[in-house]
Amino acid sequence: MTVRLSVHIDSFTYPDGTAALSDIRLDVARGDFCGILGSNGSGKTTLLKIMDGLIKDYAGEVLLDGDDVRRLHSRDIYRKVGLVFQNPDDQLFAHSVFEDVAFGPRNMGFGEEEVRQRVETALQSVEMTEYGGKNIHNLSYGQKKRVCIAGLLAMGHEILLLDEPTAGLDPMGEYRMMELLTRLNREERVTIVMATHSVDLVPLFLHRLHILSGGKIVRGGVPEEVFSAPEEMANVKLRLPHIAELIYRLKHEDNLPFERIPLTIGEARREIIETMKHRP
Numbered sequence: 001m002t003v004r005l006s007v008h009i010d011s012f013t014y015p016d017g018t019a020a021l022s023d024i025r026l027d028v029a030r031g032d033f034c035g036i037l038g039s040n041g042s043g044k045t046t047l048l049k050i051m052d053g054l055i056k057d058y059a060g061e062v063l064l065d066g067d068d069v070r071r072l073h074s075r076d077i078y079r080k081v082g083l084v085f086q087n088p089d090d091q092l093f094a095h096s097v098f099e100d101v102a103f104g105p106r107n108m109g110f111g112e113e114e115v116r117q118r119v120e121t122a123l124q125s126v127e128m129t130e131y132g133g134k135n136i137h138n139l140s141y142g143q144k145k146r147v148c149i150a151g152l153l154a155m156g157h158e159i160l161l162l163d164e165p166t167a168g169l170d171p172m173g174e175y176r177m178m179e180l181l182t183r184l185n186r187e188e189r190v191t192i193v194m195a196t197h198s199v200d201l202v203p204l205f206l207h208r209l210h211i212l213s214g215g216k217i218v219r220g221g222v223p224e225e226v227f228s229a230p231e232e233m234a235n236v237k238l239r240l241p242h243i244a245e246l247i248y249r250l251k252h253e254d255n256l257p258f259e260r261i262p263l264t265i266g267e268a269r270r271e272i273i274e275t276m277k278h279r280p
């Protein structure tokens with residue numbers, strides 16, 4: 001396993017005295033598709049900004065392919081790592097959609113034809129092809145989110161850090177965004193870390209999960225492991241995926257003999273059929 005990002009944060013406090021993170025130990029391996037799951041204010045955005053080298057005054061060390069990100073030139077970080085901000089208005093700045101998505105690849109020195117192709121492919125990926133000429137300010141929130149992600153896709157990073165990439169997207173858009181990220185991860189071998197509180201989507205797509213609460217990672221592992229302790233999820237102001245919650249209650253409150261707690265509709269369907277078969 002090649003570790004691409006190795007995160008050791010002993011502590012980080014914002015200038016106003018807010019203690020945002022402590023005792024973080026997190027390795028992101030090549031090809032990972034992992035999630036940072038946590039409620040509002042748990043420190044997800046802060047952690048992603050540290051990983052991207054935007055916040056530097058913490059105690060600890062973050063290594064990108066073995067190099068301390070605080071010693072790397074920002075150009076060398078951005079060659080490998082792309083961060084999609086939580087709020088699209090913090091990211092978008094050009095007048096038109098095309099110009100915004102084109103900014104990154106142009107800056108990387110690609111010729112105009114290559115830039116045009118990259119922008120087209122990226123807009124296609126996020127289903128925004130027909131909006132190229134549109135004024136950024138007139139886009140809806142979900143459309144802005146998609147354009148932000150297109151901007152990163154057009155640069156072709158090896159590592160993508162995404163801060164709530166599905167927040168504000170409609171249900172289909174949410175699902176498609178996760179499918180797009182899965183495809184990038186599988187086919188283009190992009191390493192992905194995403195912050196989210198969408199517990200229902202996570203088990204369908206992510207390989208690994210880290211639960212952040214009060215600035216600490218309190219639990220980590222594959223989704224099945226992480227979601228096996230509903231009380232703990234409640235303690236950190238999160239819940240189980242809806243389907244898992246339903247089966248958990250049927251098992252523990254109505255004494256139905258489910259063997260395991262499924263995390264997806266498909267698993268639940270199989271589990272229910274199995275359980276029904278064995279009923280007297």
Ligand SMILES: Nc1ncnc2c1ncn2[C@@H]1O[C@H](COP(=O)(O)OP(=O)(O)OP(=O)(O)O)[C@@H](O)[C@H]1O
Binds near residue numbers: 015018043044047
């Ligand atoms: N620039 C800042 N100055 C001072 N405190 C900050 C700053 N940014 C964030 N914080 C505080 O740090 C803590 C972690 O914030 P952060 O934005 O990382 O949380 P989050 O998990 O991303 O939350 P959300 O789900 O709402 O996006 C919060 O208590 C927040 O109030």
Ligand SMILES: [Mg+2]
Binds near residue numbers: 044046086163
């Ligand atoms: Mg955040």
